[in-house]
Amino acid sequence: MPYIANTDADRAEMLKTVGCGSIEELWKKAGIEEPAPALDEIPPGLSEFEVVSYLFKLASRNATGLVNFLGCGYYDHIIPAAVFEITSRSEFYTAYTPYQPEASQGTLQAIYEYQSAICRLTGMPAANASMYDGGTALFEAMMLAVRATRRRKAVISGSVSPILREMIRCYSSNLKIELKEVSPGDFCSNQKELAAAIDDETACVLMQYPDAFGTIEDLSMLVEQTHSKNALAVCSAYPIALAVLKTPGEMGFDIVTGEGQSLGMPLNFGGPYLGFMAVQRQLLRKMPGRIAGKAFDASGREGFVLTLQAREQHIRRAGATSNICSNENLCALSALAYLSCVGKNGLVEVAELCAAKAAFAREELIKTGKVKAPEDQQFFNEFVVELPSDASEIAGKMIDKGFAAGFPLGRYYKDRKNQLLIAVTEKRTREEIKSFANAMEAVL
Amino acid sequence: MKLVFDKGSPGRTGSSLPKMDVPDESRIPQSLRRSTKAELPEASELDVIRHFLLLSRKNFGLDTHFYPLGSCTMKYNPKFHERIAALPGFTLLHPLLPQLRRGGALTQGALEVIYETERLLSNLLGFKQFTMQPLAGAHGELTGVMLIAAHHKAAGETGRKVMLIPDSAHGTNPASAAVAGFETKEIPTDEKGNTDITALKASLDNSVAGIMLTCPNTLGLYDQNTREACNLVHEAGGLAYCDGANLNAIIGRVRPGDLGFDVMHINLHKTFSSPHGGGGPGAGPVGVADKLVPYLPISRVAKRSDGTYALEYNHDNTIGYIAPFYGNFSIILRTYAYLLTLGREGIPRISENAVLSANYVRQKLKNHFDDASRERTCMHECVFSAARQARNNVHAIDIAKALIEKGIHPPTIYFPLIVKEALMIEPTETESRETLDHFIEAMIEIAELAEENPEKFKSFPSTTPVGRLDETAAARNLDIANLAGQQ
Structure with a gap:
């Protein structure tokens, strides 16, 4: 029997110790009277080799050979092998939540370093140890704002990813929260209407940067207008873009969250990913999730502990700042390992490669003469093109040509049937981009 | 141990990225650019690898230590899954x-x-x-x-x-x-x-x-x-x-x-x-x-x-x-x-062995610690109370630290809340009888030490990279991020 160490002889001895003649007697003594269920629908066990062979086959049935221009918040970046090497250390991945600090200094120091790295990237003074993903992190940010302001209205820009907005709608459905969604402008947020939607009941304004169209815009003014109503400004940010972009901290945001997948996590068909959260100092004690902090022992040696635990569910129960317990610790370690491996200059290089290749791809597509792109869109590595017909049809045709061409925005925005959202990362070569444009020309 | 940010030196890089093969004309206007680069490590790949491998060695993990953390089911993770x-x-x-x-x-x-x-x-x-x-x-x-x-x-x-x-x-x-x-x-x-x-x-x-x-x-x-x-x-x-x-x-x-x-x-x-x-x-x-x-x-x-x-x-x-x-x-x-892998014949063996192991531990320890299992046969975990030891001022947390001293990850402590000084032990089915015996022996020694020399517990753990950390001071003087001079 794999993974069970004890032999029949061990079991016999142990049964004797506990005063039972058989396992069935043990069940009975423990209070289980029901007959054992039939497990006919469960197949018989297989050997490791057989399971590996079968799963290799399933893996090969997934078309991962497509040249990828699909992003929409989840990006195909290069991950140095060293990142996997670090997260594959089983001292890290077979440990659990570091409740015993003396036996968990590896995990705890890594969390502290991760928190520091997120602060440095976002331009914020405090961060937590992780949330599940970008969507849950944004919802938690909204609830943090609700607690901090004691107000129950949230204004959310239609330029926030529709995937994230769906999640926030779902979570808010049983809560007394008024969600005010403000339709976006052509390819950006509608700052004027957002500002007009903020009133004295508003807890927060939720923005995305770069937004769901890939657009980057200075949100400082909106942050100021938010603050003038004593509401909090919340930003969901793409961390690779923050290597070069004005930080949410510089724009004055109170809470910054985001999807951390691009920091060293594979796309993995949807997870596990990483939600990050950073806040201004005055919100720190209301923040959800775990936080590692520096501490000292009796002889003055420096170490790390989980701190401010009185906010958490295992202490505060129904009054906790969140129900989160297990978070995405190993993914946070991936992010830290990634940021350490590419480093200060490498991360900027990654971002510059993405931005330049995206700009090149857009030019190449415009050159075909069959694609229109909004002239004034300021973007990082993702942009919108207007196709002559239904973008989802065309994306389907592009799959036959070997390309995941982008995301058809009509899926979420009814009035954008012909728009395709195209993402370009540092993985894409000049040749791939050229043949992408050629293929597009051919199918249009 | 130094932070990863303190490894390496200015200008050093560990990254290996493709060359720019398109016009390097950034379209991002200066007004939308951050004022300074994020202060991330400037280290070689070796610097980074060594840092994290040394960090990993400061952890107890299931692959290195018995980890009977109650309610958490710390069982073995088959390696081919990772592949x-x-x-x-x-x-x-x-x-x-x-x-x-x-x-x-x-x-x-x-x-x-x-x-x-x-x-x-x-x-x-x-x-x-x-x-x-x-x-x-x-x-x-x-x-x-x-x-x-x-x-x-x-x-x-x-x-x-x-x-x-x-x-x-x-x-x-x-x-x-x-x-x-x-x-x-x-x-x-x-x-x-x-x-x-x-x-x-x-x-x-x-x-x-x-x-x-x-x-x-x-x-x-x-x-x-x-x-x-x-x-x-x-x-x-x-x-x-x-x-x-x-x-x-x-x-x-x-x-x-x-x-x-x-x-x-x-x-x-x-x-x-x-x-x-x-x-x-x-x-x-x-x-x-x-x-x-x-x-x-x-x-x-x-x-x-x-x-x-x-x-x-x-x-x-x-x-x-x-x-x-x-x-x-x-x-x-x-x-x-x-x-x-386990299939219909293997799956029931999980619970059978998990429950047997917990009862085995319970049986061997119940004369040494107060049994919180209400005199009943337990399931996959057994809960004790350290109330008896607490009378000598040896609390659940002290027992946990004594276990760390012996190279064993402690059980869950102070939970469930309805048991005073709770010790919640979940051995799981993947641990062998000799590992359980080693744990039982350690727990009995700890119970004896609590009678003979309760003062000794205050020095535990002494074999770890740090001793007991002052969590109260940590919450009062919060330091949760190193900001490199920023803000």
């Missing part, structure tokens, strides 16, 4: 691919993994269907109680606002109920360690939305009132939720769906052996009885009559999207591998 999860055929798959036209055909392998795991779990646990989306146990709880809310809303019973929760429950239960908009009411545990039926009856009225029971409960006991509690709540118009954190005790032996539960979350990182990751990522799929199927999150993976797999979005009564996509896919993949 499977690293296959490019899975890792490179963009989650939006199946949402493109013709994209579904390109992700059949991944959809099969999700669908077939869902079917196996439904069969194994006695539910109609599972959603694989929840990203952790507490996220599963939240999903489960949201399904209960949706059910009452659809029936027009909007007054059902109270979730009943035993006093022995995990803190996540009341916290999850609160996040879903419920009020919580505590139900006491009776002297036998079961749900107090009299108190339950007194709490039932038309404000009750449901009850959240942990099966077996956090005393490590099989709650003999489970069926009755489910029935009573049903009669009062509520639904019964099962917290599956302790599923390892009954997997393959009892199907929670058969006991009357309407909805249940399970922890793939506990019972189903995916690694705990130092605190995640986990996964918390939720199983439901017939009546809750309409409300399950979307998207859902379905099998068509031609044997292919597809995503479904059109379910009018769904609660919506609780995760961006289909759950923590690579965790689900590991679970699938685990279930296929």
